[in-house]
Amino acid sequence: MALATQHPGLRWLPYSLAGAAIFLAVWSLLPQAGIVPSALLPSPMAVGKTFFELTQEPFAGYTIQQHLLSSFIRFASGFGLAAAIGVPLGLLMGWYRWLDRAVAPIFETIRFIAPIAWLPFAVLWFGTGIGGPILIIFSGAFPACLINAYRGARLTQGFLIEAAETLGAKPRHIITEVVMPSALPSIVAGLRIGAGVGWQSLIGAELIVVSSGVGYLMVQGQGNLATEKVMAGMVAIGCVGVLIDVALRAAERHFRRFEQA
Amino acid sequence: MSSIRFERISRTFRVGGQLVPALADIDLHVDEREFVAIVGPSGCGKTTLLRMAAGLDHPTSGRVLVGGRPVTGPGPDRAVVFQQFALFPWKTIRDNIGFGLKCTGVSRAQREPIVERYLKVMGLDGHGDAYPHQLSGGMQQRVALARSYALEPEVLLMDEPFGALDAQTRIDMQEELIRLSRVHPRTVLFITHSVDEAVYLADRVVAMDRRPGRVREIMDIAQIRRSEKWGELPVEEVMDLESFNHLRTRIWRLLRRGDGEASGHGVVDNPPLRTQPAQKTKLRRAQ
Amino acid sequence: MLRQETRVPVWLPGTLSVASCIGLWVVATTFEFVGPARLPGPKDLWESFEQLMDPGYAGGTLPQQVWFSVRLVLAGFAVAIVTGVPLGILMGMSRRAEALINPAFLVIRPIPPLAWIPLAILWFGLGNGAKIFVIWFGAFVPALINTYTGVRSVDPGLIAAARVHGARPWHVLFEVVVPGALPLIFTGLRLALQASWTALVAAELVGAFYGLGRVLMTAARDIYPGMIAAAMICVALLGASMTYLLGLAEAKATPWRNR
Numbered sequence A: 001m002a003l004a005t006q007h008p009g010l011r012w013l014p015y016s017l018a019g020a021a022i023f024l025a026v027w028s029l030l031p032q033a034g035i036v037p038s039a040l041l042p043s044p045m046a047v048g049k050t051f052f053e054l055t056q057e058p059f060a061g062y063t064i065q066q067h068l069l070s071s072f073i074r075f076a077s078g079f080g081l082a083a084a085i086g087v088p089l090g091l092l093m094g095w096y097r098w099l100d101r102a103v104a105p106i107f108e109t110i111r112f113i114a115p116i117a118w119l120p121f122a123v124l125w126f127g128t129g130i131g132g133p134i135l136i137i138f139s140g141a142f143p144a145c146l147i148n149a150y151r152g153a154r155l156t157q158g159f160l161i162e163a164a165e166t167l168g169a170k171p172r173h174i175i176t177e178v179v180m181p182s183a184l185p186s187i188v189a190g191l192r193i194g195a196g197v198g199w200q201s202l203i204g205a206e207l208i209v210v211s212s213g214v215g216y217l218m219v220q221g222q223g224n225l226a227t228e229k230v231m232a233g234m235v236a237i238g239c240v241g242v243l244i245d246v247a248l249r250a251a252e253r254h255f256r257r258f259e260q261a
Numbered sequence B: 001m002s003s004i005r006f007e008r009i010s011r012t013f014r015v016g017g018q019l020v021p022a023l024a025d026i027d028l029h030v031d032e033r034e035f036v037a038i039v040g041p042s043g044c045g046k047t048t049l050l051r052m053a054a055g056l057d058h059p060t061s062g063r064v065l066v067g068g069r070p071v072t073g074p075g076p077d078r079a080v081v082f083q084q085f086a087l088f089p090w091k092t093i094r095d096n097i098g099f100g101l102k103c104t105g106v107s108r109a110q111r112e113p114i115v116e117r118y119l120k121v122m123g124l125d126g127h128g129d130a131y132p133h134q135l136s137g138g139m140q141q142r143v144a145l146a147r148s149y150a151l152e153p154e155v156l157l158m159d160e161p162f163g164a165l166d167a168q169t170r171i172d173m174q175e176e177l178i179r180l181s182r183v184h185p186r187t188v189l190f191i192t193h194s195v196d197e198a199v200y201l202a203d204r205v206v207a208m209d210r211r212p213g214r215v216r217e218i219m220d221i222a223q224i225r226r227s228e229k230w231g232e233l234p235v236e237e238v239m240d241l242e243s244f245n246h247l248r249t250r251i252w253r254l255l256r257r258g259d260g261e262a263s264g265h266g267v268v269d270n271p272p273l274r275t276q277p278a279q280k281t282k283l284r285r286a287q
Numbered sequence C: 001m002l003r004q005e006t007r008v009p010v011w012l013p014g015t016l017s018v019a020s021c022i023g024l025w026v027v028a029t030t031f032e033f034v035g036p037a038r039l040p041g042p043k044d045l046w047e048s049f050e051q052l053m054d055p056g057y058a059g060g061t062l063p064q065q066v067w068f069s070v071r072l073v074l075a076g077f078a079v080a081i082v083t084g085v086p087l088g089i090l091m092g093m094s095r096r097a098e099a100l101i102n103p104a105f106l107v108i109r110p111i112p113p114l115a116w117i118p119l120a121i122l123w124f125g126l127g128n129g130a131k132i133f134v135i136w137f138g139a140f141v142p143a144l145i146n147t148y149t150g151v152r153s154v155d156p157g158l159i160a161a162a163r164v165h166g167a168r169p170w171h172v173l174f175e176v177v178v179p180g181a182l183p184l185i186f187t188g189l190r191l192a193l194q195a196s197w198t199a200l201v202a203a204e205l206v207g208a209f210y211g212l213g214r215v216l217m218t219a220a221r222d223i224y225p226g227m228i229a230a231a232m233i234c235v236a237l238l239g240a241s242m243t244y245l246l247g248l249a250e251a252k253a254t255p256w257r258n259r
C-alpha cells in the first residue's frame, strides 16, 4: 500500500492485471469449453505455437520472417517516398502562400479517396510486384506527412522569423533553421500517423493482389481455413506496427528535447 | 554613418475595414552613437515605430532613413532585441549567438572566437551548450543581447528588452547595458514603459502621446549625465540624485497630464505580461 | 500567414493548377500520350458512368451499388458509435474501468482494421456480417480513444462546480462531461467515418457480391480504367458528403463553438 500511494499508477495495477487475466481467460476458455469451435477461435497457446511453426516451416512460399521482411521493404520504400515528398512540400506550402493555394484544391480533392481504392490503378500502372504496393503505401502515408509539416510551418512563431530576418537570415536560412526545426515535432507526429495508415494500407494491398508478405500469408491461411495461421499473421502485423511506432516515438522525444518540460 | 531619422512618419492600420491611425506625423532622429529612449502609454505606437526602423513594418507616409539610406527591409546592420527574447529554442546558446554570423556567411572557424568572446562578455561562460529553456530569464536576455552584439551592428533597436524580467535582474541588466555601451558605443533606440529606466539609460528621452501616436516632448539628459558622471555610479546612487528625481518626476507629470486629457484617467502602462507581445505578433501575422 | 501578401489574386493559383491538371489529363488522353488501357479519358469516364447507370455493372446499377455500400457503412458506423462512445465515457470517468479494459484494448489496438478482414471472413463468411464487423472495428477504435481523451480533458473545476450546485452524478454526466467532451467526440467520429469507408472498400475488394468495392474489383479484373475511375469518384463523393453531414451535425450539437 505504501508503494501504491507513492505511485498513483500502481494503485490501479491490480485492476489491469485482472483485466489482462480476464481477457486471456475468456479467449482460452471459449474454445476449450466448446462455446466457440476452436477451428474458429484457436486459443492463445495454439496461436503462439503456430507462430513458432511459421518461423520454422515455410507457408505460402516463405517463412513468416521472410514474409515480414518483404512487407517491411515495401513499407519502407513507400513510406520513405511519402515522407521525402510530403514533408518538404508541406513546409514549402506553409511558407509560400501561392504554393499553398495552388496545391490545396487538388490535395483536398484527392484526399477523399481512401488509399486502398487506388489499388486497381496502382496495379494497372505499376504492377503487383513492388511498384503497385508502394503507390498504395504512399497514398496512405502522404497526406499525414504533408498536413503536419504544413501545420507545423504555419504555427512557427512570427517573432522568431522576424528575429531571424533582423539577424540577416535569407529565406533559405529561415526555412531550414527556423521553420523546419520549429515544425519538427509536428512533422514527426505526422510521420507517426502516416506510418500507421501506410502500414495498414499495405496489409490491405497484400490481402488483395500481392503474392508475398504477411497479408498474403493471412489470405492463404484463410483459404485453407487455418484460423490459427491468420491470427499468427495478425500478431506479427501488430508487433511490426508497434515497433514502427516505438521507433518514431523515440524520434519524437529526441526532437522535443529542447522544449520545456 | 548610423543615425536613424524618422521623417514625417504616419502609419495607419486597417482593422476590420476601418482605418485606425497609429502614428501621426512623427519627426524624430537618433544621432550616431546616441542613446534615445521612448516612453509612453501602451498603444501609442512605440513598437510600430521601432519595427519601422527595423524594416519589419513600413510607414503609410514619410520615410525612415538609417545611415542616410531609406529602410527597405530587415538586415543585420540593425540588431533588434525583443521583449520576449526570441531565442531559437532548438539551438544551443552558442548556436543562438552565432546564428546571425552564420547567416551572413562567416565561416565556422571565424565564428567560434567571436561567440566565445561574447559568452564571456555577457557572463555566460559554461552555458554555451545549454538550451535556452534551461536558463533564467535574465540569462536568456543576455543571450539575446550577445546574439545582437555578435553581429557588431551600428544600430541597436530594443523593444522593452527588460520588460519580462524581475525587478532585480532588470537593474542588473541596466547596469550591464551601461557598461556595454561604454565599451562598444552604438546608436540605440530603446523602448520602455519604465520612466526610471529611460532616465537612467538614455541621452534623450522621448515622451509620446496616444491616439494617434505623436511625440509630446523630448528631454535632453546627456548633459547632466556627463557632468554628474552617472555612468560610473551604481544604479541606486544615480536614483538618489536630485537631478535624476527631478527629471523623472517631470516625465511622469507629462505623461499623466497627456493621458489624463486624452482619456480621463492618468495611468502610464503597467509592465505588460510576458506573453502579451507574443500574442500581438501572432495577431499581426494572422491577418 | 508567415509571408506578406503578394499582389496575386487569392483564387488565381488554385484555378491555374486545377485547370492545368484537367487540361493535362484531357490532352494526354485524347492524343493518347497515355494509352486508354492505363488512364481513361473524359469520354471513357462518361461512358462508364452511363453504363453504370443504365444496364449496370458488376451485378447492379449505380443506385443499387451505392445503397448497398452506404447501408454497410452506416450499420458499422452506428454500431461503432453505440459501443465506442459509451465505453470511452466509462473509461474516461472511472480509473477502475480504464485499468480493467486497457489490457485487452492495448493488445487489439495495434492490429490495423484491414488485418481483421481474413479473420472476419472466416468467422462470418463473405456476406454482410464480415463487412460490418470490419467497419465496426475500424470505426470503434478512433471513436473510443477520442471520447476517452475528451472526457479526460473536461475541466475538473467544472465538475466540482456542478457538484457544489447540487448536481447528481447523472446530471454531471449529461450536463457537464458529455458536452465538454463533445468536440473531441466529434473529432473521433470524423476519423471513424473515414476509417469506415476505408474498411468498406478494402473488405469489398477482398470479396463481395455487391457494392462499390465489388465494382472496383470487377473493373480491375476486366482492365476497365473508365469504370475504375467512376467507382473511385463515387466512393470519394460519398465519403465527402457523409463527412459534410457529420460537420452539420457537429455544428448543431455544439452551438457554443460556432462563430
Ligand SMILES: Nc1ncnc2c1ncn2[C@@H]1O[C@H](COP(=O)(O)OP(=O)(O)O)[C@@H](O)[C@H]1O
Pocket: B013, B014, B015, B022, B040, B041, B042, B043, B044, B045, B046, B047, B048, B049, B283, B284
Ligand atoms: N498589425 C496591426 N494591425 C492593426 N493594428 C495594429 C497593428 N500593430 C499595432 N496596431 C495598433 O497600433 C497601435 C500602436 O501599437 P504599438 O506600436 O504596439 O503600441 P505600443 O508598443 O506603444 O504599445 C495600437 O493601437 C495597436 O492596436
Ligand SMILES: [Mg+2]
Pocket: B046, B047
Ligand atoms: Mg509595444
